[in-house]
Amino acid sequence: MKQTVFIIGLGLIGGSLALGLKRNNDVKIIGYDANTHALRTAKRIGVIDEMAVYMKDAAGFADIIIFATPVNETIRLMNELSHWQLKKHVIVTDTGSTKNEIMKAALTLKEQGITFIGGHPMAGSHKSGVEAARAHLFENAYYLLTPFPNENKEEVNILTNLLQVTKAKIVQVNAEEHDHMTAVVSHFPHLVAASLVHQLAGENERYPFTKQLAAGGFRDITRIASSNPIMWRDITVQNRLELSNQLQMWTEEMIRLQNLLLHADEKDIESYFQTAKKVRDELPITAQGAMFTVYDLYVDVPDYPGVISEVTGYLAKDRISITNLRIVETRVDVFGILVISFQTIEDRAKAVECIAKNTTFETYIS
Structure with a gap:
């Protein structure tokens, strides 16, 4: 039997979480967003399986409810959720960047026997909105969970197992930490x-x-x-x-x-x-951190007409996607003048190989 996940808020994080969880064929994703255009877009491009017209009604079918909304809105909705008819063993979580106030608000749910486990996927993108959602957004990123100290370990394991498919690094900490x-x-x-x-x-x-x-x-x-x-x-x-x-x-x-x-x-x-x-x-370079990070590659290119399009042409031929491109005119600590940004460290590594294969230009990573 499929596990039903209800995601409230279909922006970059909610949408990417939906796509990541859909890697598990035993999960059905119901989505809701106050912006009807975003909701319909999410259904049209396959981010969610079903649209929810009313949060309260859809929540009643969910095994897992995920608030992917701004922190203040999440707290407001959590207060409403305490009055909804939910499944007996439903697990509620969020994706907010702060946890103390969220966990305080969750005490009301806990008193009613509703399991709430705080969550924070520490990843992002230079783009926003459901159209920018990507299934791989959380890969190698830390996903912090903040359960209550006396939370049932089985419930925490259920949520952890659900999230494993996103390929995030799931770590438990308390809200204060x-x-x-x-x-x-x-x-x-x-x-x-x-x-x-x-x-x-x-x-x-x-x-x-x-x-x-x-x-x-x-x-x-x-x-x-x-x-x-x-x-x-x-x-x-x-x-x-x-x-x-x-x-x-x-x-x-x-x-x-x-x-x-x-x-x-x-x-x-x-x-x-x-x-x-x-x-x-000594900072780690192989995992995403707390803030969205692009992976920059510095290319020492000679000064002749068409050199920029030459480099990007090689990358396009190898189907390597870039997120940004700029020329550094004055920077004493970096040799290269062409800075190419990539969304993943893997794309940057492929770019290094691509440029080395096609040119004699030197590349640098800062």
Whole structure:
């Protein structure tokens, strides 16, 4: 008998989760989205098996209910769900980027005997919407589960087994650990990126040419500032205490750095950068992290007409998909001037082989 999964919210995450779960032939996917166009599109392109007109009615048929909605909306819907008629052993989960407030809201469900297991697939894309959904989105990405401490292990195993087909790395943590760790590597870096862009905006008023120079490294480290402001508003509010602590630590670190600059001790400054380089170089490169990451390849190409189309032509011939392409005009730490971005590390590896096979251009990975 097929397991019925009801996914509420058919954006990039909900849609990709639906496609990933459909790798299991014993799963039927029912989908709902407040946007009727997204809902119909999901059915038309095969992301879901059935459309739900009313959440309440469809939830009654589900063995697993997944909220793939913004955190604040998930909490609102969880309050509604407590009044719905559900199957006796239904398992409810979510995909939100913060967990403390979600798990607090889930206490009401727990009191009614409804199993809720928090979830967070740590993957994304440069695209959004159900049309961008991909079955492989969660491959090699961490998928964090935050069950209650005394949760029935059998229920956790049921959800874990369901998610295994997505090829994500499923790890259990508690809600407090989740929110602290994601604050460090995901939420707080977004605040830093946004603050750097704000600083650029202020500088650009006095020195208008500044923005024209903001390429290469500046664009790389501030890329996440282009993310959905409403989503990040909710994440920031939900995880504000952890973020406040991180901001205090960052302030102390900046004061330490300012003192290094004022004392101008060359050995101390070099050591500061050397330590940063060592820690950064030891970061894992074979798995997705907390934030969406494109996989960049730097190609040292000669300067002659048509060289860019030549390289992309080779990639197209080998059916290697790229997500972005740009020319780096001024960047002292990278040899290549052509930067090609890929959605997966496998695509980047294929591109390296393709370029080596067809050209004498050198390639670099940063």
